[in-house]
Amino acid sequence: MTSTMFSSLQLPNGSVLPNRLAKAAMEENMADSGQLPGPAIHRLYRAWADGGAGLIITGNVMIDGRALTGPGGIVLEAETPLAPFTQWAQAAKHKGAQVWMQLNHPGRQVMAAMGGTAWAPSALALDMGKHSKLFVQPKAMNDAEIQEVIARFAASAAAAERAGFTGVEIHAAHGYLISQFLSPLSNQRKDDWGGSLPNRARLLLEVVRAVRATVTAGFCVAVKLNSADFQRGGFSEDDARQVILWLNELQVDLVELSGGSYESPAMQGRTADGHTLAREAYFLEFAKELAAVAHMPVMTTGGISRKAVAEQVLASGVAVAGMATALAIVPDLPAQWLAGGDQTARSQQVEWKDQVMAAVARMALVKRRLRLLGASRVAAGNQTGNHSALLTLIIDQMRTRRLTRRYRRWSQARA
Numbered sequence: 001m002t003s004t005m006f007s008s009l010q011l012p013n014g015s016v017l018p019n020r021l022a023k024a025a026m027e028e029n030m031a032d033s034g035q036l037p038g039p040a041i042h043r044l045y046r047a048w049a050d051g052g053a054g055l056i057i058t059g060n061v062m063i064d065g066r067a068l069t070g071p072g073g074i075v076l077e078a079e080t081p082l083a084p085f086t087q088w089a090q091a092a093k094h095k096g097a098q099v100w101m102q103l104n105h106p107g108r109q110v111m112a113a114m115g116g117t118a119w120a121p122s123a124l125a126l127d128m129g130k131h132s133k134l135f136v137q138p139k140a141m142n143d144a145e146i147q148e149v150i151a152r153f154a155a156s157a158a159a160a161e162r163a164g165f166t167g168v169e170i171h172a173a174h175g176y177l178i179s180q181f182l183s184p185l186s187n188q189r190k191d192d193w194g195g196s197l198p199n200r201a202r203l204l205l206e207v208v209r210a211v212r213a214t215v216t217a218g219f220c221v222a223v224k225l226n227s228a229d230f231q232r233g234g235f236s237e238d239d240a241r242q243v244i245l246w247l248n249e250l251q252v253d254l255v256e257l258s259g260g261s262y263e264s265p266a267m268q269g270r271t272a273d274g275h276t277l278a279r280e281a282y283f284l285e286f287a288k289e290l291a292a293v294a295h296m297p298v299m300t301t302g303g304i305s306r307k308a309v310a311e312q313v314l315a316s317g318v319a320v321a322g323m324a325t326a327l328a329i330v331p332d333l334p335a336q337w338l339a340g341g342d343q344t345a346r347s348q349q350v351e352w353k354d355q356v357m358a359a360v361a362r363m364a365l366v367k368r369r370l371r372l373l374g375a376s377r378v379a380a381g382n383q384t385g386n387h388s389a390l391l392t393l394i395i396d397q398m399r400t401r402r403l404t405r406r407y408r409r410w411s412q413a414r415a
């Protein structure tokens with residue numbers, strides 16, 4: 001079994017992953033001023049490079065400085081200075097892993113405090129219950145804005161290649177812009193970009209085509225897709241299967257399967273539609289079925305933190321096991337497993353009545369861990385004790401407020 005985990009994998013474009021364990025995307029929210037990666041990010045990725053994952057996918061990088069998933073987000077546009085990105089790629093690549101930049105546009109999943117105008121397929125705000133007001137009221141995009149987004153994905157991918165990344169992953173999951181287009185709940189357009197599945201999937205397919213046409217053949221292009229939204233009437237598993245059939249035609253090197261959105265956080269193992277996910281490897285059943293129709297290798301991420309589970313994933317037709325939280329807790333888990341250990345990364349549970357705040361607190365705990373790693377305040381391999389979830393949430397919110405003020409100043413200076 002271990003031999004599968006640590007055997008290499010050749011991708012459709014000929015590139016090779018040195019092993020089947022991936023560090024999945026985690027937004028670090030750690031940008032330096034100018035929304036650029038800095039020394040803390042470089043140290044963090046050096047730790048993951050040393051940790052032995054064969055594929056390192058960055059936290060989502062924004063293709064448009066006017067639309068960020070969070071105020072500490074990193075932005076890469078056509079004119080952005082590349083040096084900080086080159087250092088980032090070098091830090092992550094220095095042990096031979098593939099290093100892919102995840103590219104994203106948040107669409108309507110933007111905090112209202114960020115300011116600016118949010119774009120979405122339709123002018124429908126998020127329904128986050130009593131917390132809904134914290135999020136923007138988006139406007140429906142016009143044709144020119146959709147074309148601009150497509151061009152921006154391609155421009156950011158080209159910049160990522162120039163900076164030395166070995167691939168990009170297009171974020172089409174978790175309720176962000178492309179995922180909003182895919183879902184009939186958030187996309188109620190009556191034009192060529194909404195309605196039928198071919199129309200709802202058009203943005204994703206156009207983005208993939210534009211990116212593929214801009215980068216070189218040896219540069220990897222991957223897609224992160226929801227196996228379903230886990231909302232009644234949302235993007236379904238059947239939709240996901242059809243989208244994969246279309247992606248089969250487009251020289252995609254890997255599809256990562258996840259699920260959910262801010263409204264239904266299945267990626268944290270919890271759904272809004274009452275669907276029960278597996279306790280570990282949440283999306284494995286979906287991934288197995290979808291891998292059967294995919295021509296490219298499939299990766300699944302969500303709830304993997306034990307060696308036996310990663311082995312089970314890889315034994316069931318899924319080519320790559322992705323881990324996010326586990327590698328925030330133990331960045332060198334792959335290296336430890338390779339050395340014969342079977343250490344488990346234990347994530348901290350937050351069970352509060354307010355599901356939204358509990359989800360935010362879980363994220364805040366992981367992000368705190370990333371900052372500690374970036375500050376070299378924890379040695380790889382050490383699982384430190386739990387932090388107070390409430391205190392971590394308060395620190396996170398204070399930090400977010402400060403970063404939001406900085407972002408707004410930057411954004412106004414650019415405008």
Ligand SMILES: Cc1cc2nc3c(=O)[nH]c(=O)nc-3n(C[C@H](O)[C@H](O)[C@H](O)COP(=O)(O)O)c2cc1C
Pocket residue numbers: 024025026027028058059060102171173174224258267268301302303304322323324325326362363364366367
């Ligand atoms: C702090 C944090 C930040 C995340 N940021 C991203 C992101 O930028 N892009 C993305 O696709 N997923 C993001 N995710 C989701 C993870 O990639 C992953 O799909 C999810 O956490 C489930 O995997 P896990 O159980 O291994 O953590 C994030 C998760 C966490 C905990």
